[in-house]
Amino acid sequence: MRKILALLFVCLFGYFAQAQKADGSISGKLMDTTNKKPIADATISLLQAKDSSLVTFTLSNKQGQFEIKGLAAGNYRLIITHQEYSEVRKTVSLTEEKKQLNVGEIVSSNNFKEMTGVVVTNEAPIVVKNDTVQFNASGFRTQPNATAEDLIKKLPGMEVDKEGNVKSQGETVQKVYVDGKEFFGNDPKLATKNITADMIESVQVFDDMSDQAKFTKIDDGSRAKTLNIKLKKDRNKGYFGRATAAYGSNDRYEGNLSVNKFNGNQRISLLFNANNINKQGFSFSDIISSMGGFSGFGGGGGGMGGGMMGGGGGGMMIRGGGGGMGGFSSGGSTGLIKSLSAGINYTDQWSSKMKVTGSYFFSNSDNRQEQSSLRRTTYGDSIVIRDRQSMSTSKNQNHRFNLRFEYEIDSMNSILYTPSITQQHSESYSFDTSSSTTQQPGKEFLGVVGRTNNENVRDGFTWNNNLLYRHKFGKTGRTITLGWNNTFGNSDANGLTMSNNTFYREDGTLNRSIDQNQRTFQKTNTNNNAISTSYTEPFGLNKLLEINYRYTRNVGTSDREAYNYDAASGKYETPNLLLTNDFKNIFEGHRVGANFRVQKPKYNYQFGLGVERSSLESQSYQASTQKDSVNKASYTNLFPTANFNFTPTKSKNLRFMYNGRTNQPTLSQLQNVRDVTDTLNIIIGNPFLKQEFNHNFTIGYNSFNIMTFRLIAANLSFSTTQNKIVNSITVNNGVQTTNYLNLDGYYRGSAFITLGLPFKNPKWKGSSLNFSNNSSYTQDVSMIQSNSGNMVKNFTRTFMVSQGAGINLNKPKYDIGIRLNLAYNDVKYTQAKSLNEDYLTQTYA
Known part of the structure; x- marks a missing residue:
């Protein structure tokens, strides 16, 4: 126990110590060249100059101002985007001597010519869309050969117990979809334990409604905490799989095999598992x-x-x-x-x-x-x-x-x-x-x-x-x-x-x-x-x-x-x-x-x-008395x-x-x-x-x-x-x-x-x-x-x-x-x- 606490302290101390060294900042102001007005809600992305990897991003305020703090010395690229304005890119540097940099006023107009040669992927690790929380997998690093379960363990508000049961915000996850489609029926573990993390683009968490409720847009109260695993587009075609095998003392063993064939809308997955270490291949349902x-x-x-x-x-x-x-x-x-x-x-x-x-x-x-x-x-x-x-x-x-x-x-x-x-x-x-x-x-x-x-x-x-029949009128x-x-x-x-x-x-x-x-x-x-x-x-x-x-x-x-x-x-x-x-x-x-x-x-x-209005009737025949008995009850209930x-x-x-x-x-x-x-x-x-x-x-x-x-x-x-x-x-x-x-x-x-x-x-x-x-x-x-x-x-x-x-x-x-x-x-x-x-x-x- 002491070793665990010591390790946790060292990790936290190391992180905060590193954070203390990263005290540089970049600031500026965005202006519209045509109307001479500040540009609010623009996205300012900061990338490493050497490999174009995303460092962080922020938004400009109502005055068009922005500031990015907590930066270490080095060379960066600023990329500024807004749906109504042309993209702006700028190379900046921070040194130990000059850790605070104000790039001044940056202007954008429809006549700006977009630069080429840089591909940018700008996704926040967490996005809230109405009642859906989306975790983008790129924001949560996993080790090679990690599964979806390993990725889920790293997501805020998510818990996975030793049996593989998943909880989100304290509620048990009852369904797991893959690209919005069922995967082996309603057993969440078959998806989380057999899909590899490197296949995943994002994980969405929401309360799923019944098929009828989705169609009518009227909530019928039948909800289930649900995960939707969205796969990367480049995994929609081809063959891929995963195989593991292990053997230990006392003749303990475990073997897993998953083979997938994806071709656009057609997807075929095969799973196999054998073990004697108390891992079941089915759920209690x-x-x-x-x-x-x-x-x-x-x-x-x-x-x-x-x-x-x-x-x-x-x-x-x-x-x-x-x-x-x-x-x-x-x-x-x-x-x-x-x-x-x-x-x-x-x-x-x-x-x-x-x-x-x-x-x-x-x-x-x-x-x-x-x-x-x-x-x-x-x-x-x-x-x-x-x-x-x-x-x-x-x-x-x-x-x-x-x-x-x-x-x-x-x-x-x-x-x-x-x-x-x-x-x-x-x-x-x-x-x-x-x-x-x-x-x-x-x-x-x-x-x-x-x-x-x-x-x-x-x-x-x-x-x-x-069976559900659905009809839309004109x-x-x-x-x-x-x-x-x-x-x-x-x-x-x-x-x-x-x-x-x-x-x-x-x-x-x-x-x-x-x-x-x-x-x-x-x-x-x-x-x-x-x-x-x-x-x-x-x-x-x-x-x-x-x-x-x-x-x-x-x-x-x-x-x-x-x-x-x-x-x-x-x-x-x-x-x-x-x-x-x-x-x-x-x-x-x-x-x-x-x-x-x-x-x-x-x-x-x-x-x-x-x-x-309901009725409940119980009919019973008792062999010891050779008599039949009937009990009836009626109910009237309101369901608000x-x-x-x-x-x-x-x-x-x-x-x-x-x-x-x-x-x-x-x-x-x-x-x-x-x-x-x-x-x-x-x-x-x-x-x-x-x-x-x-x-x-x-x-x-x-x-x-x-x-x-x-x-x-x-x-x-x-x-x-x-x-x-x-x-x-x-x-x-x-x-x-x-x-x-x-x-x-x-x-x-x-x-x-x-x-x-x-x-x-x-x-x-x-x-x-x-x-x-x-x-x-x-x-x-x-x-x-x-x-x-x-x-x-x-x-x-x-x-x-x-x-x-x-x-x-x-x-x-x-x-x-x-x-x-x-x-x-x-x-x-x-x-x-x-x-x-x-x-x-x-x-x-």
């Missing part, structure tokens, strides 16, 4: 998309969330874990992962009317891991500490197809079709042992000792279809769209659970022992459909009214059968009727809305209101939206967004059957759950100072959820039972600000200092069991603030990046105040 709504075979209850307890309906869980997807595990980056992946991406414009982008991606991973966990759960004045040791293996195989087909029928009509197919097979095995100790005032005793084996096999398939701004969205998915899974749990009394004597040996089969199907239409009507030159309608019908089924082991036959053929259940969930909704948008040169705003975007100058942008939306409960949360995969953590669904309603507010600000290259980006957000679906946890004789219910009281506020300071000294071109601050306050809610056995509401309030600082030093022969981050967390509980705590985390990279 590949796994989720193929699950078809399957709830999983258990695993412990809850999760961590907000603070140490609760969070996201996690109940009173302390530093621990359970939850997740039970036997189905991607492995994440824990354990030892061996992975193989390959894919092909194809982009082309078949004619002036047809554009197509398609990809196929295959991934295979094998994960082996051993884990030790310690979970503390509080119930009134009792604390249960569960010590768990586990070993597990999992194998996952994934096939993913994506297609985007756009057909322009004529100048007034077009069709967009974007299907995707995911197929997956997974196998997992786990063995764990655990012991639970109960602590109460004045005493402590061993409560439960358990052993569990789980085996699971699952096959999943998901097919998504999105009147500019008058449009109509028709859309159809469909998701069809299914999964077949079977799991084997063998467990033994021994329970002890407070005096240490044996209470009882429970053995479980059963096989469970579950089939899940989803069929979701939505039909929508939107009509826009212009009013004048800058006003637009939209009227929309959407019909939604989502149907999900989950059929579960459980069989106990029959010792006499040696087979799993004795039905367990308590755990056998057929469940069907139907959601149907009609939504109508209107939005009004005003577009001005420096600002635009939009506001709207939608009304939805508001957006405001203000761009006072080309380099500053202020925006505000608000939207409200609903979240439906999942099949696993609704299905009222006991999941006893983990006999100490039983999970039961609640068919009476209501839908959640979320309110989201966001304010964002971007500013780039063209004089100093300084970037400031800030973001404020607040969200609250009505009828939030949370966990309700009870404990009886050492067994924890988790149910679901709706509660109010959840909200979260966060603030983020980043400051990027690229070095202007030409000897440190591409180097920068970056500072960021991220803070949040979250109140989560759950239900826990009090000392008297009654259920009481618990609030978990978590305050977090983190400060980060980084420096990127780029030189032709080396590249150094140092990042330091310090975070303070304060967690408080209303029902378990003895567990309140605060702590610091430090990260160095």
Whole structure:
């Protein structure tokens, strides 16, 4: 740690020491020879005379004056440009004896003859265009063979974690385009890890809207933080690629291959990766998309969330874990992962009317891991500490197809079709042992000792279809769209659970022992459909009214059968009727809305209101009672939206967004059957759950100072959820039972600000200092069991603030990046105040 800080100090000291020597300046005044008036807003570029490399640039003020400071002695070239005037070039020199140079009055007119022989590329490293921030790659030096990910790490306001996930201004980047087109579907890592930095001209950051919103110019609230990687024009034709291979101790290896064929609009890319160093060739969304709504075979209850307890309906869980997807595990980056992946991406414009982008991606991973966990759960004045040791293996195989087909029928009509197919097979095995100790005032005793084996096999398939028809009328701004969205998915899974749990009394004597040996089969199907239409009507030159309608019908089924082991036959053929259940969930909704948008040169705003009438019906058949039950609920919701975007100058942008939306409960949360995969953590669904309603507010600000290259980006957000679906946890004789219910009281506020300071000294071109601050306050809610056995509401309030600082030093022969981050967390509980705590985390990279 001391060595890192020392290195950072030396680098900073060296830079500022060098900056002290560069104290020269060049000044002057620009005049129009015809009108004898000052020329304002002209661009004055300063280049090195020896190689024409850009040193810096500035703008003239209203009086036509300019001054460039912080220059070292040497020979330079001044190039002065303005869109209304002829270009002026002038050679100047600074010496140690004369460090301040005033070139006097420089005149320009339409009769000026342009000099030849010098090619100038004058691009600021950062440009703010409305709500888009563009980073020009030439302003951020990278080492040979660097990837897009290496370049992104150097951009102010951008973060890349060890898994390769990208964040911009504290928000996760969900999409990455290449020249405005999809690259291997919606997996950002495939672009950032396989495109080389020397191919990139610029990286754009913005909030992408849906295809319908782009066409109608009406924001529908569906936004995703997005990167667009623009490639250099000379990389649009030819073959190129990248291959790397590495081998280390303990037979660790990694190999990567990318081959590209670009020919104008046609682009073909091939990727291959194989390694056993925990680098996966797929994102976690590949796994989720193929699950078809399957709830999983258990695993412990809850999760961590907000603070140490609760969070996201996690109940009173302390530093621990359970939850997740039970036997189905991607492995994440824990354990030892061996992975193989390959894919092909194809982009082309078949004619002036047809554009197509398609990809196929295959991934295979094998994960082996051993884990030790310690979970503390509080119930009134009792604390249960569960010590768990586990070993597990999992194998996952994934096939993913994506297609985007756009057909322009004529100048007034077009069709967009974007299907995707995911197929997956997974196998997992786990063995764990655990012991639970109960602590109460004045005493402590061993409560439960358990052993569990789980085996699971699952096959999943998901097919998504999105079809959009768009029509423009003769009147500019008058449009109509028709859309159809469909998701069809299914999964077949079977799991084997063998467990033994021994329970002890407070005096240490044996209470009882429970053995479980059963096989469970579950089939899940989803069929979701939505039909929508939107009509826009212009009013004048800058006003637009939209009227929309959407019909939604989502149907999900989950059929579960459980069989106990029959010792006499040696087979799993004795039905367990308590755990056998057929469940069907139907959601149907009609939504109508209107939005009004005003577009001005420096600002635009939009506001709207939608009304939805929906119904939720749950049908359940319980084998133990041989009875059907039906639960129905109806809702009427208002969906207000508001957006405001203000761009006072080309380099500053202020925006505000608000939207409200609903979240439906999942099949696993609704299905009222006991999941006893983990006999100490039983999970039961609640068919009476209501839908959640979320309110989201966001304010964002971007500013780039063209004089100093300084970037400031800030973001404020607040969200609250009505009828939030949370966990309700009870404990009886050492067994924890988790149910679901709706509660109010959840909200979260966060603030983020980043400051990027690229070095202007030409000897440190591409180097920068970056500072960021991220803070949040979250109140989560759950239900826990009090000392008297009654259920009481618990609030978990978590305050977090983190400060980060980084420096990127780029030189032709080396590249150094140092990042330091310090975070303070304060967690408080209303029902378990003895567990309140605060702590610091430090990260160095």
